[in-house]
Amino acid sequence: MWSGYGGGRMSQDKTISGHCLCGAVRFVYSGEPNWTVYCHCESCRRATSSPVTTWISVPRDLLRFVQGAPRYFESSAGARRGFCERCGSPMTYEHERFPGEVHLYAVSLADPSQVAPSRHVFADEQLDWFEVHDHLPRFGATSRTTPLRHGPKGE
Numbered sequence: 001m002w003s004g005y006g007g008g009r010m011s012q013d014k015t016i017s018g019h020c021l022c023g024a025v026r027f028v029y030s031g032e033p034n035w036t037v038y039c040h041c042e043s044c045r046r047a048t049s050s051p052v053t054t055w056i057s058v059p060r061d062l063l064r065f066v067q068g069a070p071r072y073f074e075s076s077a078g079a080r081r082g083f084c085e086r087c088g089s090p091m092t093y094e095h096e097r098f099p100g101e102v103h104l105y106a107v108s109l110a111d112p113s114q115v116a117p118s119r120h121v122f123a124d125e126q127l128d129w130f131e132v133h134d135h136l137p138r139f140g141a142t143s144r145t146t147p148l149r150h151g152p153k154g155e
């Protein structure tokens with residue numbers, strides 16, 4: 001089953017904080033995220049009702065909920081998505097395949113400029129009417145494949 005958060009020592013690295021829309025659920029983590037990516041998959045899109053989602057992956061041991069806690073919804077087998085039960089803000093994504101990580105929304109940080117995306121994943125599912133004008137690698141599915149291209153379609 002899912003283990004708790006903050007099992008390890010919090011390092012003395014910089015502490016990053018974040019919260020939901022209403023402020024009832026607040027978290028902190030220390031150190032640098034494992035990665036920051038744009039995800040264009042339909043599942044993330046529906047979970048946020050937005051055309052793209054920007055994720056950061058944080059080691060589970062380094063994440064702590066300092067106020068409130070998410071409620072969870074099992075969005076597919078082995079995956080659960082956490083949300084604030086008061087305001088409904090999406091908060092987390094976890095999958096049994098990577099038990100040591102919790103994915104957080106980059107824009108839930110108190111200061112989202114503290115992270116920057118390095119790639120796009122699931123670009124095969126990207127909406128036709130949505131584009132991001134950067135030249136980061138775009139992967140059709142996960143980034144374990146070869147990038148489809150760098151930058152927007154047709155460039």
Ligand SMILES: [Zn+2]
Pocket residue numbers: 020021022023024025084085086087088089
């Ligand atoms: Zn809330």
Ligand SMILES: [Zn+2]
Pocket residue numbers: 039040041042043044045053122
């Ligand atoms: Zn996704």
